[in-house]
Amino acid sequence: MDPYVMRQYHFDDLGQMPFKRLTVRSAVGGSDPVQFLIVHNRAQELNRTHEERRAELSELVSPDVGSRLLLLYYRFISPQFPVLPLQPEATVDELSPDVLAAVYVLALDFSTFDDVLCISTVYEEQQRQKLRAFVIACLREQEGQPTLSSVQSALLLTLAPPDDYLMPNNEGASSLASMLVSLSNAMGLQHDPSDWNVSAADKAMRRRLSCLVLMSDSWVAAVTGRPPLISLDNWLVSQVSAEDVASGGADPDAMSGFVQLVDLSRTLRHILQRLFSLTASRRLSTNLPETLSIAQPLMEQVAEWHLNILVAQKPAHHDSQHITLGQPGGPLARHRNT
Structure with missing residues (x-):
């Protein structure tokens, strides 16, 4: 479906063009058109699967415990990784089962901060593995007709720590990252929605998700030693703006991390591309002067970034340990090749 040809067709006032069991939805026209193809024939089947999965998840994690885990997610994880809408905070009944299960996987690490969960011994490592398998199974079911919830659950699972820190499953991480990128492309996250005919909150959510997917792709590549899957030539959103945070209803200071x-x-x-792509590694492996000339500006970028962090921090500022711990990642990756 060529978007430049499709823009010549007549769309109704809602930007839609029905065609048998399909609907073409125009997000934006003009010189850079974007359309989505919506399939209707699986709606009842998907709704039935959705309810079955919700019942299955309730057997793994009861709704009352799930509500506590969701509160922990919004308290500790959402400010750093705003995968879900910021305001108002979603409830257990409002989120899809796959997203809920992925939230539980992340929030279990913070159960000691809950008065009830801190004394519970029910949620052991085996429970976390069952939740991971549940999310993967849901994503497999949605591959043919994904939604933004599919991207959110895959992204949350990508951000989750490994089951075994000493022997992380790099194959599984790479496979999940590949699925995440595929789902994101299917949902149009490679595009900049700034001019789309959607609400400001939806634009901000899409831009945040685009940045999070791009960020996850970079860190998975660095951790697993494999090339990134996303090309910046085909990804239009690489940074967030103040509007992307403010439109979500969040406190900008709390989202600074x-x-x-x-x-x-x-x-x-930039480090992965300029120092560790296959062509760069082959060229630089026998050329120390060129390696240093490329590494020096990258070192200055990391140093400037860290200086800006120190200047921006306030004595009573929110916890920013995730930034402090993440800061050595850039220099470590850079020095691998020097």
Whole structure:
């Protein structure tokens, strides 16, 4: 479906063009058109699967415990990784089962901060593995007709720590990252939605998700030693703006860590591209002067980023340990090749 040809067709006032069991939805026209193809024939089947999956998840994690885990997610994880809408905070009943399960995987690490969960011994490592398998199974079912929830659950699972820190499953991480990028492309996250005919909140959500997907792609590549899957030539959103945070209804100060981490991830991507792509590694392996000439500006970028962090921090500022711990990642990756 060529978007430049499709823009010549007549769309109704809602930007839609029905065609048998399909609907073409125009997000934006003009010189850079974007359309989505919506399939209707699986709606009832998907709704039935959705309810079955919700019942299955309730057997793994009861709704009352799930509500506590969701509160922990919004308290500790959402400010750094705003995958879900910021305001109002979603409830257990409002989120899809796959997103909920992925939230639980992340929030279990913070159960000691809940008065009830801190004394519970039910949620052991085996429970976390069951939740991971549940999310993967849901994503497999949605591959043919993904939604933004599919991207959110895959992204949350990508951000989750490994089951075994000493022997992380790099194959699984790379496979999940590949699925995440594929789902994101299917949902149009490679485009900049600034001119789309959607609400400001939806634009901000899409831009945040685009940055998070790009950021995850960079860090998975750095950790696994494999090339990034996303080409910046085909990804139009690489940084977030103040509007992307404000439109979500969040406190900009509380979200500063997310903005800073996106900036650091951009530098990491430059390091991977200029020092560790296959062509760069082959060229630089026998050329120390050129290696140093490329590494020096990257070192200065990381140093400038860290200086800006120190200047921006306030004595009573929110916890920013995730930034402090993440800062050595750039220099470590850079020095691998020097």
